[in-house]
Amino acid sequence: MEDVTHGSLSQPLGRIFSRTAKLFLKLIHEKLGNLDIERSYYALILIDSGRGLLTQKELADYLEIDKVSVVRIVDYLTGKGYVKRVINSIDRRKYSLTLTDKAQEKLPEIKAVMEEVTIIAYEGLTEMQKTAFISLLDIVKNNLSKANNSGL
Amino acid sequence: MEDVTHGSLSQPLGRIFSRTAKLFLKLIHEKLGNLDIERSYYALILIDSGRGLLTQKELADYLEIDKVSVVRIVDYLTGKGYVKRVINSIDRRKYSLTLTDKAQEKLPEIKAVMEEVTIIAYEGLTEMQKTAFISLLDIVKNNLSKANNSGL
DNA sequence: ATGAAATGGTTTACATTGTCAACTAATTTT
DNA sequence: AAAATTAGTTGACAATGTAAACCATTTCAT
Numbered sequence: 302m303e304d305v306t307h308g309s310l311s312q313p314l315g316r317i318f319s320r321t322a323k324l325f326l327k328l329i330h331e332k333l334g335n336l337d338i339e340r341s342y343y344a345l346i347l348i349d350s351g352r353g354l355l356t357q358k359e360l361a362d363y364l365e366i367d368k369v370s371v372v373r374i375v376d377y378l379t380g381k382g383y384v385k386r387v388i389n390s391i392d393r394r395k396y397s398l399t400l401t402d403k404a405q406e407k408l409p410e411i412k413a414v415m416e417e418v419t420i421i422a423y424e425g426l427t428e429m430q431k432t433a434f435i436s437l438l439d440i441v442k443n444n445l446s447k448a449n450n451s452g453l
Numbered sequence: 454m455e456d457v458t459h460g461s462l463s464q465p466l467g468r469i470f471s472r473t474a475k476l477f478l479k480l481i482h483e484k485l486g487n488l489d490i491e492r493s494y495y496a497l498i499l500i501d502s503g504r505g506l507l508t509q510k511e512l513a514d515y516l517e518i519d520k521v522s523v524v525r526i527v528d529y530l531t532g533k534g535y536v537k538r539v540i541n542s543i544d545r546r547k548y549s550l551t552l553t554d555k556a557q558e559k560l561p562e563i564k565a566v567m568e569e570v571t572i573i574a575y576e577g578l579t580e581m582q583k584t585a586f587i588s589l590l591d592i593v594k595n596n597l598s599k600a601n602n603s604g605l
Numbered sequence: 606a607t608g609a610a611a612t613g614g615t616t617t618a619c620a621t622t623g624t625c626a627a628c629t630a631a632t633t634t635t
Numbered sequence: 636a637a638a639a640t641t642a643g644t645t646g647a648c649a650a651t652g653t654a655a656a657c658c659a660t661t662t663c664a665t
Contacts, residue, residue: 312495313477313495313567313571314474314477314570314571314574315474315477315478315481316474316495316516317590317594318470318471318473318474318477319470319471319474319475319478320517320594321470321590321593321594321597322466322467322468322470322471322474323471323652324594324597324598324600324601325465325466325467325470325597326467326471327601328597328600328601329467331601340621343464343465343468356642356643357642357643358641358642358643364468365472366622366623367622367623367624367625368642368643368644369623369624369625369643369644369645370622370623370624371643372643372644372645373621373622392631392632392641392642393630393631393632393642394630394631394632394641394642394643395631395641395642395643396642396643415465418466418597418600419465419466421596421597421600422466422593422596422597423593423596424596425592425596426589426592426593430585430589433582433585433586433589434585434586434589434590434593437578437582437585437586437589438469438473438586438590440577440578441473441574441575441578441586442469442472442473442476444573444574444575444576444577445473445476445477445480445570445573445574446476448476448480448570448573449476449479449480449483475623492650508613508614509613509614510612510613510614518651518652519651519652519653519654520613520614520615521614521615521616521652521653521654522651522652522653523614524614524615524616525650525651544612544613544660544661545659545660545661546612546613546614546659546660546661547612547613547614547660548613548614
């Protein structure tokens with residue numbers, strides 16, 4: 302049959318992005334196979350950066366996901382003993398999310414693997430190309446983001 | 454709290470990719486809101502390009518997805534009256550996928566919207582930047598693809 | 606030519622993810 | 636104080652990924 306792909310890269314952009322995302326996440330998951338959690342690594346990093354002050358709402362904003370999904374992530378991470386919900390004494394609707402000691406222990410490895418996989422992704426690119434790619438990707442994402450909102 | 458994102462773009466690559474993919478697909482879906490299908494647009498295009506010869510296995514390869522998912526997609530598209538399974542007379546295990554007249558009618562619009570959204574995504578980029586971005590994205594994808602396979 | 610292995614496709618099952626609606630409790634607005 | 640908003644939870648449903656078991660057909664090895 303005709304070569305519908307016209308080379309390796311004329312799949313629609315959306316497909317390439319989602320495929321690449323999956324490859325990225327799969328590689329991280331693989332390299333962290335020794336851990337007893339299999340997802341929500343980046344949520345852990347954000348919670349750590351929050352220094353015990355991050356709420357679920359804020360986590361949802363950072364991750365650009367729904368609050369329902371955040372509940373599930375936090376349930377998962379608390380179930381695995383990585384995160385604790387601490388009621389915010391000032392606003393008692395909120396939780397302050399904090400990492401357990403166990404999570405603190407594993408965090409360096411998680412961060413290292415994420416950096417490692419990022420380096421793998423950029424292999425063969427010069428520093429300039431890498432910078433260019435990041436800024437172009439940012440533009441593309443913002444273009445799509447704007448178009449989505451304005452279309453409402 | 455500390456700015457854990459260090460600017461708009463230091464979320465992990467995987468997250469940016471998957472988020473951008475979602476924005477892309479959502480926009481396409483929105484612009485094709487008048488159709489009676491809500492997904493699998495690209496599968497239709499591939500089936501069309503196959504000129505009545507594409508099998509489910511080949512579709513799975515092009516889409517880089519599992520054959521089970523292909524069954525679901527083809528079930529969906531035949532259910533909506535867009536695709537027909539025609540038994541391949543040479544190898545009777547296979548189906549040749551063909552578009553119905555209805556699908557042929559709608560195809561131009563689908564293609565146009567996909568191009569339109571791609572143009573939106575690249576808005577503000579010079580032709581050179583666009584070319585650079587596509588080739589860098591290809592490199593990144595291949596890097597991750599290789600790393601995944603070699604890690605087995 | 607026959608039995609074994611491989612291939613194309615289907616079905617069932619289960620986990621994850623996104624989304625929506627309804628809800629509680631607490632806080633802010635007026 | 637009542638009304639509206641906010642943070643978080645719960646339940647439900649659809650979409651998607653993945654794995655295993657299975658049929659029918661075809662190809663391979665002897």
